[in-house]
Amino acid sequence: MLGSLFRSSIPKQALEYAGFVLVHCAAIADSNRAGELICPFAVVTEADGRRVIDFESETQQEAVAKGWASLSDARSSRAWWAFGREGIYRELDGKGTDVLTVSVWLPDMNHHYSITQRFGRGGDQELYLTGEPELLEHKTDLAEPVTRWDRSALARGIASHPQGSRWAEWRSQ
Numbered sequence: 001m002l003g004s005l006f007r008s009s010i011p012k013q014a015l016e017y018a019g020f021v022l023v024h025c026a027a028i029a030d031s032n033r034a035g036e037l038i039c040p041f042a043v044v045t046e047a048d049g050r051r052v053i054d055f056e057s058e059t060q061q062e063a064v065a066k067g068w069a070s071l072s073d074a075r076s077s078r079a080w081w082a083f084g085r086e087g088i089y090r091e092l093d094g095k096g097t098d099v100l101t102v103s104v105w106l107p108d109m110n111h112h113y114s115i116t117q118r119f120g121r122g123g124d125q126e127l128y129l130t131g132e133p134e135l136l137e138h139k140t141d142l143a144e145p146v147t148r149w150d151r152s153a154l155a156r157g158i159a160s161h162p163q164g165s166r167w168a169e170w171r172s173q
Contacts, residue, residue, distance in 0.1 A: 010113050010135070010146070011106060012153040017045075018104040018115045019157020021082040022133070024052075025100040026170055027163040029086060029119065030127040038086040038100075040067045045080040071105060071112065078107040089116060097130075103138075111138050113146070115154065119170075129170045 021043050028038045040055045040063040053070065057063040067083045074081035083103045088096040097118050105112040114136045119129050133154060136143035158164050 009110075010137070010149060011109065012150055014104045014106045014109065014113065015115075015135075015150060015153035016157035016160065017043075017080055017082055017106065018102045018113070019154040019159075020161045021084045021102045021104070021157075022100060022115055022117060022154075023158050023161035023164050023167060025084040025086070025102060026117070026119070026127060026129070027161075027166065029100060030166075030170070033125045034121060038084065040064050040083070040085040042067055042070045042074075043082045043084070044070070044074055046077060071103075074105060075107075080107070081105045089118065113137055114143060127170055129167075 024041075024043070025038060032038065037060055040060070042053045042055070044051055044053060055063040055066040055070075057066060064085060067085065071081055071083070073079075081104070085101055087099050087101050089099045090096055098120065099116045099118050101114055101116050103112050103114040115133050116136065117129055117133045118131045119127055122128055133151070135146040135149045137146050138144075158167050
């Protein structure tokens, strides 16, 4: 009965993969300082292994567009794909909040999902995470929030990253 509370259409493996990439985003953001953005990147896993592809460009907008274009390559090769980047989440009051975002797609998924995690910087520019990660489903051009999903699968992915133990540190600040 309890398992039915966590049912959503996103596979647990996709949440784990997103968690792994989310920690990678946080580690990069933690090493950056005010005004520096994460270079958007994709983590692509195929039969021969996992690789990271950076989308360096003149602007963040161009880099993000290149990252999204990489999804069609992943789909055609049936690779696991996760796209990490930094952005701004607009609150209802119009204020912007910095977010780490990981969009994820695995073969046989009908559409991709995104995990967002709000963050800020302390006095010494150290990274701190605020709130809980949120899951968005991209069935159409508008992303829909998913309220019931298996957060423990995301936590397993976070823990599987070499920097995963820092997640608790970033949350406690």
